[in-house]
Amino acid sequence: xxxxxxxxxxxRRLMPPPAGDTRPVDWTRLxxxxxxxxxxxxxxxxxxxxxxxxxxxxxxxxxxPKGPLDQARMDxxxxxxxxxxxxxxxxxxxxxxxxxxxLLITWAVSASADLLCWDATDPDPAKWPVxxxxxxxxxxxxxxxxxxxxxxxxxxADLPDCPLGDVTxxxxxxxxxxxxx
Numbered sequence: 001x002x003x004x005x006x007x008x009x010x011x012r013r014l015m016p017p018p019a020g021d022t023r024p025v026d027w028t029r030l031x032x033x034x035x036x037x038x039x040x041x042x043x044x045x046x047x048x049x050x051x052x053x054x055x056x057x058x059x060x061x062x063x064x065p066k067g068p069l070d071q072a073r074m075d076x077x078x079x080x081x082x083x084x085x086x087x088x089x090x091x092x093x094x095x096x097x098x099x100x101x102x103l104l105i106t107w108a109v110s111a112s113a114d115l116l117c118w119d120a121t122d123p124d125p126a127k128w129p130v131x132x133x134x135x136x137x138x139x140x141x142x143x144x145x146x147x148x149x150x151x152x153x154x155x156x157a158d159l160p161d162c163p164l165g166d167v168t169x170x171x172x173x174x175x176x177x178x179x180x181x
Contacts, residue, residue: 004040131143157170
């Protein structure tokens, strides 16, 4: 299943974007530093929502250029990706993830310390699945579709069980998003 910017349309019905303009993102620079473009649904999400928090629980991270970790933003995409890589090395994995080596990029973190990442291995970012490090279960799980489809499924409880360490968003049906900065 591929992610598309159209997946954001469904999410918009459940979680309207806040009023006001978002900051422009230099997607070319980001693609150069990460050596791959970002998914279309995430690019559209950033254009309409920007970075911020869903229900004061899930922080959607601002895209940041890849570079030295000592120059990364505190709790930003680069630092959280490094945390995800550490968790991947030490954590349990669902059966379909055993013996895989994904290229992780973290796009969100939860208040219960879950890490939401893409497996950016595929050269087509529209095909990147969501990998969740559920801290409560101490394991990684894979979800097909992009970040917007994943958030929609969480809000609709349209997955076998809650993929996050708290049920704040699970089956809620709608949510508020607060833009950061």
